[in-house]
Amino acid sequence: MKFIHTADLHLDREFEGLVQEVAYQPYKILEKIIDFAIAEAVEVVFFAGDNFHQSQPSIKIQNYFTTQLARLKPHGIQAVVIFGNHDYYRESVYWVQFSDNVTVFYSESVMTRKLTLRTGETLAVSGFSYQHSHISDDKIVDYPLRDYACDYHIGLFHGEISGHKFAPANLTDMLSKNYNYWALGHIHLASQLADSIIYSGTPQGRNKKEVTNLIVYGEILPSGNLIYFQDLAEVHFETLTLDLSACQTLAQVLTYIMGNLVDETIFYSLNLKNYEAVADNLQEAIDNEELLEELRQNHTIVKLKLLPLASNKHLLTSIEVPKFAMPDIDFTDIYSLLPHKKEIQAIFDDPEFITEVQDNVSLYVSQYFDFGGGQDEN
Structure with missing residues (x-):
């Protein structure tokens, strides 16, 4: 089974x-996944949760999802879908129906569904x-x-190993089920x-x-599983640390930076580090965003930062606080400063709003400060 x-x-x-x-x-990554599934003639595609980021996705994005999965049907490919903590399922928010080649788990209780593949297995x-x-x-x-009694048995799971908020699990219990494969979701880094x-x-x-921008392309054989990680992403985020110690002029700095931006x-x-020879002028170009503006003419730049020079502590452009994590935001205190209206209370009672605000604040802070913390995205 592929x-x-x-x-x-x-x-x-x-x-x-x-x-x-x-x-x-x-x-658009979904279209590439569907194209790849068709090209490789797989039997089934598993979607392990958080298909949507919002708990109430728009009608447009719902239709997009179901339409793409329906493209598999003429090729005899089935899809199996579960919902995760971001897109947790409520019938009242869905406007669409899935085609009959799609098996959807709606219940929060563990259930088992049996499928017959196009091979007859x-x-x-x-x-x-x-x-x-x-x-x-x-x-x-x-x-x-x-x-x-079935040729294959797959476990589909969205959650975390240990923890306490997202269906905490342990590896030993998973292994004890003797499944052919466990398809996991929730952690954004492949593991x-x-x-x-x-x-x-x-x-x-x-x-x-x-x-890590990957899908798993696998085949279950009598001799064992063949597992491949496939990168279908159109774009990737990358952090580069550039050593400017060989640059004696601003022209050399610009040439060197541009020479390292090789992929649109x-x-x-x-x-940027070791920029002693051009420190003052480079600092000015960073502060007024002139250098950033120039680099963005031909490339996508998320962030441009000067690392501190060992000999010039006054040139620090960010605060480095090792092993420190952002505290939770006190939403109760914030609410106390606002008009006490039902509409505002409803917003503050929505857990998705709380999570979204915390995520956005954390992302903003990460652009300007270096904090310690885990790499896993939930």
């Missing part, structure tokens, strides 16, 4: 940290969807043992926890932290 495993599409989420207009639309898929933004229960204990237990990560990164499909974050 399959594709993807997760965390976040179709209605834009690129973050950009102030430039770009030609790329991040949701049978596939059991066990999984669940979020119906709330958080799940504190260990859901893996509810997954059944492998059904040997292979075991031969058959994999986070595919997000297939199209939206910010500089999401550096990369969104660059640039750190």
Whole structure:
């Protein structure tokens, strides 16, 4: 059985940290995944949650998702979908129906669905969807043992290993089910926890932290699984640290920087170091954003930063606070300063609003300060 495993599409989420207009639309990654599935003649495509970034996606993006999955049907390819913590399922917000080649898990209870593939082989898929933004229960204990009456058994899961907010699980329990494969979602960086237990990560990164843009292309054989990570992303975020110690003039600085910006499909974050020979003028060009404006004529620049010089502490352009994480925002205190209206209260009671504000503030801070913290995106 050949399959594709993807997760965390976040179709209605834009690129973050950009102030430039770009030609790329991040949701288009789904079309590339569908094209790849058809070209490789896979039997099934698994979507492991957070297909949408919003808990109430627009009608337009809902239609886009279902239309793309329906493209698989003429080729005898099935799709299996679960919903995650971002797009937790409520029937009341959906305007669309999935085509009959798509199996959707709507319940928060673990269920098993059996499919007959175009080869005539049978596939059991066990999984669940979020119906709330958080799940504190260990859901893996509810997954059944492998059904040997079927040719294959797949576990579809959106959650975290350990933790406490997003269906916390442990690797040992997953392995004990003896499934052919576990398709995981929720962590945006690709990670292979075991031969058959994999986070595919997000297939199209939206910010500089999401550096693995992959899907899993796999084949289950009697001899074992063949697993390949495939990069279909149109653009990638990359951080470059450039050493300017050989540059004695501003002209040399510009030539050197431009010589390192080699790909128009990369969104660059640039750190400049060892610029003693041109420190004062370079600092001025950074402060007035003249250099940034010039670089953005032909390239996408997310951030341009001078690293501190060892001999000139006064040239620090950011505060470095190691092993420090941003505190939670006190929304109760903020609300107390606003008019006490039902409409405002409803907004502050929405967990998606709280999460969105915290994410946006964290992203803004990351552009100007260096804080420690984990790399996993939820």
